[in-house]
Amino acid sequence: SAEAPMKVLILYKTTGGGHKASAQALKDAFELNYGRNLEVTMLDVLPLCAPPFNKSDMYYDFMVKHPFLWRGAFAWSSTKWGERVGFAWYKVGLVDNLKKLFLQTSPDLVVSVHPLLQVPSLAALKALRVQQHEPRRIPFATVVTDYTTCHATWFDKGVDKCFVPTVETREFGERRGLTSSQLVMHGLPIRPAFSMLSSNKSRLRQRLGIKRGLNTVLIVGGGDGMGPVEETCVALDNRFEGGEGQIIVICGRNKKLVKSLQKRKWSSNVVVLGFVSNMHEWMSASDCIITKAGPGTIAESLACGLPIMLNNFIPCQEAGNIPWVIDNGVGDYSNEPDEVASTVLAWFRGGLRKMRKKALGLGRPEATFQIVDDLVALIKDTKWEPFKSGIMAKDLSSKFAVT
Numbered sequence: 001s002a003e004a005p006m007k008v009l010i011l012y013k014t015t016g017g018g019h020k021a022s023a024q025a026l027k028d029a030f031e032l033n034y035g036r037n038l039e040v041t042m043l044d045v046l047p048l049c050a051p052p053f054n055k056s057d058m059y060y061d062f063m064v065k066h067p068f069l070w071r072g073a074f075a076w077s078s079t080k081w082g083e084r085v086g087f088a089w090y091k092v093g094l095v096d097n098l099k100k101l102f103l104q105t106s107p108d109l110v111v112s113v114h115p116l117l118q119v120p121s122l123a124a125l126k127a128l129r130v131q132q133h134e135p136r137r138i139p140f141a142t143v144v145t146d147y148t149t150c151h152a153t154w155f156d157k158g159v160d161k162c163f164v165p166t167v168e169t170r171e172f173g174e175r176r177g178l179t180s181s182q183l184v185m186h187g188l189p190i191r192p193a194f195s196m197l198s199s200n201k202s203r204l205r206q207r208l209g210i211k212r213g214l215n216t217v218l219i220v221g222g223g224d225g226m227g228p229v230e231e232t233c234v235a236l237d238n239r240f241e242g243g244e245g246q247i248i249v250i251c252g253r254n255k256k257l258v259k260s261l262q263k264r265k266w267s268s269n270v271v272v273l274g275f276v277s278n279m280h281e282w283m284s285a286s287d288c289i290i291t292k293a294g295p296g297t298i299a300e301s302l303a304c305g306l307p308i309m310l311n312n313f314i315p316c317q318e319a320g321n322i323p324w325v326i327d328n329g330v331g332d333y334s335n336e337p338d339e340v341a342s343t344v345l346a347w348f349r350g351g352l353r354k355m356r357k358k359a360l361g362l363g364r365p366e367a368t369f370q371i372v373d374d375l376v377a378l379i380k381d382t383k384w385e386p387f388k389s390g391i392m393a394k395d396l397s398s399k400f401a402v403t
């Protein structure tokens with residue numbers, strides 16, 4: 001039609017890789033299914049934040065490497081006072097900048113894939129309406145990209161929709177007062193490629209240039225190749241005697257790890273890779289995965305039917321993923337490389353098929369498309385509500401001054 005395309009703005013923040021990956025997955029699915037009727041923009045709000053928050057990627061990288069700091073910050077910012085102080089800071093720069101952004105871009109929908117963007121975005125959207133006497137309400141949705149344990153600020157009663165990946169996160173949302181019409185559970189958004197997987201493992205292995213008939217273990221440490229990847233690879237290689245198995249190690253953006261692994265002599269078949277863009281193929285070609293407990297990698301592994309051996313996690317937001325994987329019967333956890341290797345070898349002697357079936361049952365490769373369909377429906381269903389100046393200004397002034 002000749003209608004102007006609807007504009008969707010997806011807000012993320014570069015702290016860790018997962019949020020951006022989910023934003024990209026949504027954008028890809030929007031474009032695949034809605035093509036020219038939609039214009040999707042992904043925006044990193046980090047540069048919009050007032051100092052010191054515009055450097056929060058640095059703090060995040062630092063804190064995640066020093067778990068006691070991260071645990072403290074995470075717990076404190078989840079308390080009522082922590083939330084207040086945090087948002088007072090945020091307000092300094094972010095709310096006004098977001099307001100300007102919304103004014104300039106005039107989106108038909110704003111989507112957040114980050115735990116700290118609900119309050120400032122909703123405040124900016126409200127402030128904009130007050131300022132402009134705008135009868136149009138811009139709908140706002142959250143897509144939660146943590147799997148089990150997560151930050152309280154993911155959930156804000158002011159959102160139109162909040163998409164959650166699991167029962168655990170839905171219950172958290174309910175405890176924060178969101179209604180059942182706000183909370184929608186489809187699954188974690190993963191790239192559309194994971195819903196179009198090849199079923200012929202042998203042909204896929206051939207195409208990827210790896211051995212066809214061997215027990216194949218994939219090792220990853222998230223997008224940044226974190227954790228005991230090398231030690232685990234060595235432990236497993238020691239046990240794969242006489243070349244009976246093969247190990248695919250994906251180091252992500254960790255170039256040092258690639259170099260270090262390439263220098264070693266292996267007794268089994270070890271394939272060392274840097275950052276790959278066809279993770280869905282490497283997963284489909286493998287028999288099981290050893291990984292950090294990242295939500296993206298877990299959701300993708302399930303979609304590919306891979307049993308999951310967890311060997312590392314980021315404290316707080318990834319900690320709950322460990323009991324989740326174990327209780328659902330799709331894997332195990334150990335931080336001892338030797339134990340990781342022996343557990344995986346035991347799986348090959350029996351049990352792999354049962355876990356694979358369970359993993360496929362839990363995988364939700366269609367989630368991304370379902371979320372995108374719901375978001376388009378949200379744009380269409382949002383009514384032009386007349387603006388009531390008194391009420392709006394009052395409930396705003398309690399939290400955020402309107403300029």
Ligand code: UDP
Nearest residue numbers: 017018222223252275276279294295296297
């Ligand atoms: N990933 C990728 N190529 C790589 C390494 C990782 O595409 O070489 C992707 C992986 O498929 C997943 C994401 O990076 O989508 C990692 O997200 P996760 O939530 O597991 O961990 P994070 O790195 O965000 O801590």
